[in-house]
Amino acid sequence: MSQRDKMRQLFSRFCGDRESILSAYIDAEVKREVMRVRNARGISPRVYAERLFADGVRKGWISTN
Secondary structure: OOHHHHHHHHHHOOOHHHHHHHHHHHHHHOOOOOOOOOOOOOHHHHHHHHHHHHHHHHHHOOOOO
16 A cells, blocks of 8 residues: 555544544554655654655645645
């Protein structure tokens, strides 16, 4: 499953609750249910999940409305 697909799935499951989505995404990454292509900068799972969520809202592939 792609990172975006996982974030969309969690967004739907948790009705847009940001903290629950981030926690679940971090858990999914730790369990290797979703994989990053690379982590050359050593970004923590929390920071990565926050950035992915913000990117989805900013670019419209997830909606908080």
